[in-house]
Amino acid sequence: MLLTHIRRRGNTLDNLTQTLVDRWLIANNSRQNQARSFLLWAATCHLIPRSVAIASATRTVDRSIMSDADRILTALRLETDDSEHITDHVDGCLVLQYGLRTDRLVKLTTDHVLVHPEEPGILGLQLGRDPLWLRPRLSTLLQQLINERRPRTPYLFPGLRPNQPMTSTTLQRRLARLGIPSTSKARNGAWLAMVGAVQWKKMLADLLGAADGTAHTWRQLNGGDRASYVASASKRSMPRLSLNRVRRSSFENP
Known part of the structure; x- marks a missing residue:
């Protein structure tokens, strides 16, 4: 989870950085939308810096074709x-x-x-x-x-x-x-x-x-x-x- 990742690196929500979030996303991109919802809630409650954000995950579709x-x-x-x-x-x-x-x-x-x-x-x-x-x-x-x-x-x-x-x-x-x-x-x-x-x-x-x-x-x-x-x-x-x-x-x- 994102919270565990933050704590293991000696950070707290109030000093969370975008770099820390981005590094977590590299290994956990399947949980992108879940983490985004959490950060939106945390931002609404003023628990994290306003500069930290996660974009919503976009669903990619295979458009390759048979000739x-x-x-x-x-x-x-x-x-x-x-x-x-x-x-x-x-x-x-x-x-x-x-x-x-x-x-x-x-x-x-x-x-x-x-x-x-x-x-x-x-x-x-x-x-x-x-x-x-x-x-x-x-x-x-x-x-x-x-x-x-x-x-x-x-x-x-x-x-x-x-x-x-x-x-x-x-x-x-x-x-x-x-x-x-x-x-x-x-x-x-x-x-x-x-x-x-x-x-x-x-x-x-x-x-x-x-x-x-x-x-x-x-x-x-x-x-x-x-x-x-x-x-x-x-x-x-x-x-x-x-x-x-x-x-x-x-x-x-x-």
Whole structure:
């Protein structure tokens, strides 16, 4: 604790120095916010010099990405190669193409699946406010998964017990064997690609059921903003977007 550190060095709160606090933080950065709360209380009670302070800890997020080439080629392989289990075809494509979290994927049930009212064979997922319509090949794989799933289970990715979904950890291990060693990097790559194609972050959040803040963060990292969407929308009438058309040419066979 910070108090023990202070006492062992022959100091008291009233002569506490910033240098002493900073040295303690080097070895105890995980307790930064706790120590900050204590020092704020001590400063309010005039127990420490006003010049001593600890900044609030900032949560860092890994923004490293899977390269577009690796991500797209892996997704194409999963869409076309029938040597892998159908479950891994579908969940791998949903991570690689749409950046879905594995802990959310395993909770998907048949109730989340939609049938397109105008395009035969096209399926979608109700993840947010708007339907996410899938690409034709992925729609075919999803329909096969539904047809072949174990009876009496509502889950698209069931676990060992029919009434329980697969765990997120199990799903990540299965994807690692398919050439996706890091689902977070695959998701980051997908998000960065999508925000470069969908010009308004709110559309992306509505389709994927993600927080507006998530879409906004990736939009900022990609250098886009809502102003570019408004400018382009004023020049033409824009139909409702679906992510099966986002960077679609990248995933089509040559």
